[in-house]
């Protein structure tokens with residue numbers, strides 16, 4: 199699918215220098231949306247009026263000789279689990295019907311301060327639970343590269359919006375892979391920052407010990423640009439890292455000469471399609487060619503990542519989603535008593551997958567099962583952290599595929615939750631450890647659909663991770 203417009207970096211430079219107006223840029227992207235959105239369904243809402251008036255503001259700033267900031271006039275789409283003041287925030291769930299947050303998420307404030315133009319809220323798996331965006335209560339999003347395929351999930355709308363040229367930047371959230379996996383399937387760049395690096399204030403909570411916000415972009419340089427804008431300490435998120443972030447944009451061209459790069463054996467074997475494995479090998483060769491030292495890395499406990507994740511994430515979700523009681527947010531289904539209202543609201547408001555997670559999580563946390571399930575999963579989490587710590591003694595970066603397969607068909611995995619969960623096998627370990635990772639597009643599979651390579655770095659290793667990403671991008 200055509201991508202007629204510039205990168206975020208180009209747009210911001212052109213707007214700041216007065217070459218083009220922010221209004222022109224917004225209209226261009228709204229035009230692209232008008233043309234293709236009916237087929238792709240990336241958005242829950244396109245905020246046309248707000249975007250136009252915001253663009254006018256930017257243009258007025260330019261006319262007055264002010265600098266709107268590093269994202270001057272750049273359209274941004276937000277996953278619909280990021281709070282936007284006065285604009286519906288649905289998490290693609292019926293239960294939030296009609297709810298308009300009274301405040302903006304910290305990332306939304308930061309984008310605004312940097313001169314960005316919010317153009318809409320993107321479709322997602324309900325409450326970010328899923329890997330295909332088919333769990334949206336509204337409608338599935340389609341992959342811009344092939345409309346019969348899923349865009350991945352849960353941030354499928356954001357990934358598709360960037361791939362379709364609707365916006366140069368979208369934000370998503372990544373609890374177990376929800377930025378990286380859709381980025382891979384849609385052929386765009388997706389970044390999960392270190393846990394605590396980007397404020398979660400105003401991100402609707404799924405699994406609080408795993409959730410992170412990050413960008414989707416067409417290029418590595420754009421991803422660095424956005425990461426530098428949103429990676430800030432924030433007193434409103436108690437897990438926010440208080441030290442300032444190191445710039446990723448500034449080191450982008452430092453290369454990988456002398457860096458030690460390990461290919462994670464446990465994430466490259468069984469279950470990975472051969473065309474995906476072949477692209478990974480080509481990426482490895484490109485890094486070696488650029489001067490990196492390549493080796494085999496082993497993170498033995500990573501194979502238990504999926505099992506631990508699918509206990510810990512539902513456990514945290516069952517607690518986080520208890521707040522949707524028919525009183526405080528959105529939907530209320532009337533009934534004779536308060537408990538009956540509560541049950542009726544939750545029964546009608548939550549979809550199948552969300553209910554499945556709440557039940558799994560409640561079970562894993564219940565007396566008598568806590569030690570066997572939740573407690574055990576936490577121990578496995580510690581083992582994974584220890585195994586990675588050992589790998590970091592030998593390597594600066596680790597590599598794996600992002601997703602075991604290219605984009606699958608709509609409907610292909612909906613009847614089989616286990617098959618759907620397997621999509622996350624390569625991405626969840628990094629959420630359990632809190633490290634940073636990103637997906638970089640690297641060629642296509644036998645079906646002609648995009649393949650992503652995952653680069654993992656230790657906590658706060660974003661600068662070195664971006665250096666490798668830039669080398670991979672340039673090698674294509």
Ligand code: GLN
Pocket residue numbers: 326327328329351352371372373374375376377404511622
């Ligand atoms: N696909 C995973 C899940 O369903 C990850 C979701 C996410 O990262 N938000 O839980």
